[in-house]
Every structure is written in structure tokens, then in C-alpha cells.
Amino acid sequence: MxxxxxxxxxxxxxxxxxxxxxxxxxxxxxxxxPTYRGQGGIYDDPEEGDRTVEALSAPTLRDDPDRTWRAIKDLALAARSATxxxxxxxxxxxxxxxxxxxxxxxxxxxxxxxxxxxxxxxxxGNLRRTTCQACAAIGAEPDWDGIDGAPRCSCGGLLRPDVVLFEExxxxxxxxxxxxxxxxxxxxxxxxxxxxxxxxxxxxxxxxxxxxxxxxxxxxxxxxxxxxxxxxxxxxxxxxxxxxxxxxxxx
Known part of the structure; x- marks a missing residue:
């Protein structure tokens, strides 16, 4: 171009x-x-886009945090390997x-x-940070390889990725x-x-x-x-x- x-x-x-x-x-x-919108974007496939939006939403984090974390992990692994x-x-x-x-x-x-x-x-927000939903402590990037669901803070509270989810x-x-x-x-x-x-x-x-x-x-x-x-x-x-x-x- x-x-x-x-x-x-x-x-x-x-x-x-x-x-x-x-x-x-x-x-x-x-x-x-990958980009989200535009040519080649994640949301180009309506069904896949809808599933991604739902997984990365505030209601899903509340009701099924493991699903949100698995979706976040896919994005985080792509970001981790990028320079x-x-x-x-x-x-x-x-x-x-x-x-x-x-x-x-x-x-x-x-x-x-x-x-x-x-x-x-x-x-x-930033995928390289976490926050605790119980004590509000800000933490470093989690060990994504070891994550298969929502991790917990040392206080016992559920961690969340320090990113803005849909409907937040x-x-x-x-x-x-x-x-x-x-x-x-x-x-x-x-x-x-x-x-x-x-x-x-x-x-x-x-x-x-x-x-x-x-x-x-x-x-x-x-x-x-x-x-x-x-x-x-x-x-x-x-x-x-x-x-x-x-x-x-x-x-």
C-alpha cells in the first residue's frame, strides 16, 4: 500500500x-x-465473535469465572509470544x-x-496485571501455562485480569x-x-x-x-x- x-x-x-x-x-x-474488527478480525465470524464477547463479559466473570479466564488465556498467550x-x-x-x-x-x-x-x-487495562476481587491487591502477570480456570489470590479471593470486560x-x-x-x-x-x-x-x-x-x-x-x-x-x-x-x- x-x-x-x-x-x-x-x-x-x-x-x-x-x-x-x-x-x-x-x-x-x-x-x-489478531485485530478484533476489520479485515481478518476476531469478530469477522459472527458466531465466534458472539462466543468471545460472551466469555469476556462481566456477567460471565461473575457466573462462570473459569470460562472467562480460559478465554483470557488465549489472548494472553498470543500477547506473551509477541514482541x-x-x-x-x-x-x-x-x-x-x-x-x-x-x-x-x-x-x-x-x-x-x-x-x-x-x-x-x-x-x-493490561493482560500483564491481575487484581483480586476480594482485597483489591494488584498482582503481576499470572503463570498462563498453569491456568485452567480462575486463579486465587493469597488472601483466598478470586483474581481477575486487569482488563475492562464487556458490560463493564x-x-x-x-x-x-x-x-x-x-x-x-x-x-x-x-x-x-x-x-x-x-x-x-x-x-x-x-x-x-x-x-x-x-x-x-x-x-x-x-x-x-x-x-x-x-x-x-x-x-x-x-x-x-x-x-x-x-x-x-x-x-
Whole structure:
């Protein structure tokens, strides 16, 4: 897929002091983690998608936690075997360049942190953490190989993966950070990468930057609700385009 990084986009990035980035499953596709929606996504098969959604829901965690943990294990094993790709590493380089940088991710794979990104809002949580439903203790990533059901905390309470399940609210502290850092005070440039932009809170940083007169960019091989509103649209894979953006800034 051919893309072109224009001189005007490069100049907008060079002159900006702040950058916000919103990432979805597309940025991790090159690491071997399947996307959820879009071509080749987990939800492309309606029956399989429905089963996955049901297993990864709050009611199932309550009524049949073993089923939820088995479904989570499949995702976690894929994430564990994955390593950050060139797109993740490019975002680390961009964070080091800007005075203010914030990264909002929908992904729960932990690859941004593994690559070295620092100011990350993992709005949907992180598979590499657990929380106890009894004592609220935060724990490290469990031994996925040994899991065949819901594990327990040392206090005896059931553990849950530190991720937002279907039919659950987003964590209030992370929502507050999102609105404080990306909507209330929009960065001068906001880039949406590999997200289908299906949720309002994912689109809001782009709209806020646009209303404030900032530069907005979409990196995605497919059309999304953001495609017609951004300043620049780069059609292609994140692991190719983000490194090219970094190269353009440094040359």
C-alpha cells in the first residue's frame, strides 16, 4: 500500500511541542496479535465473535469465572509470544522528541510498555496485571501455562485480569486522565493509529484537537469514522508508516 508523508505534515510535527497518539489493535497486527474488527478480525465470524464477547463479559466473570479466564488465556498467550514491532518502537522515539506526549491505547497486550513508552493510558487495562476481587491487591502477570480456570489470590479471593470486560465501565481514573491530557488540553498534533474508532472516547481526542486548530492524522489501511475529518490520512500499516514519520522528522 503506497503512502506519502507530505512536507506540510512533517512541518506540522516539527513545529509542534505536544503530540497525542491513540492506538488500536492495528498497531499490534505486525506483532502477530489478531485485530478484533476489520479485515481478518476476531469478530469477522459472527458466531465466534458472539462466543468471545460472551466469555469476556462481566456477567460471565461473575457466573462462570473459569470460562472467562480460559478465554483470557488465549489472548494472553498470543500477547506473551509477541514482541513490539517497528510501529511501537517509532512511538518511543516520538515520545522522546516532544515536550509533552501522551499515548492512549485500547490494547491490553502491554506491547507499548514493553517497547519503552512511558506516558501510556491503557484505557482497557493490561493482560500483564491481575487484581483480586476480594482485597483489591494488584498482582503481576499470572503463570498462563498453569491456568485452567480462575486463579486465587493469597488472601483466598478470586483474581481477575486487569482488563475492562464487556458490560463493564471504564476505570474512572483513566477516563479522567484521558479528558485532562487529550481533550481538555488537546496536544497540537493527534495521531490515530490502527483503531476502528468505534467508541466516542477514542474519537474525542481527534475532534478536540481539530476544534482547537491542531493537526490530526489517521494511520489505517481501512476507512473509519475519522477518515473524513482528519487533516491527513495515511493508508497503510502502522509498522511501515510510523517509522517513516520518524525518519521524516529526523531528516
Amino acid at each position: 503506497v503512502f506519502e508523508i507530505s512536507d506540510s505534515l512533517t512541518e506540522a510535527l516539527r513545529s509542534a511541542g505536544s503530540l497525542g497518539v491513540v492506538t488500536g489493535a492495528g498497531i499490534s497486527a505486525a506483532s502477530g496479535i 513490539p514491532n517497528a510501529g511501537h518502537h517509532a512511538l518511543v522515539a516520538l515520545e522522546q522528541r516532544f515536550d509533552r506526549f501522551v499515548l492512549l491505547t485500547q490494547n491490553v497486550d502491554g506491547l507499548h510498555e514493553a517497547a519503552g513508552s512511558q506516558n501510556v493510558i491503557d484505557i482497557h 465501565m471504564l476505570p474512572p481514573d483513566k477516563v479522567a486522565r484521558l479528558y485532562a491530557e487529550l481533550v481538555g488540553a488537546p496536544p497540537e498534533v493527534v495521531i490515530a493509529v490502527g483503531t476502528t474508532a468505534m467508541f466516542p472516547y477514542i474519537c474525542e481526542p481527534v475532534h478536540a484537537a481539530r476544534l482547537a486548530g491542531g493537526t490530526t492524522v489517521e494511520i489505517n489501511p481501512e476507512q473509519t469514522p475519522l477518515s473524513d475529518v482528519v487533516s491527513y490520512r495515511l493508508a497503510g500499516a502502522a509498522d511501515a508508516i510510523l517509522p517513516a514519520l520518524v525518519d521524516a522528522l529526523w531528516t
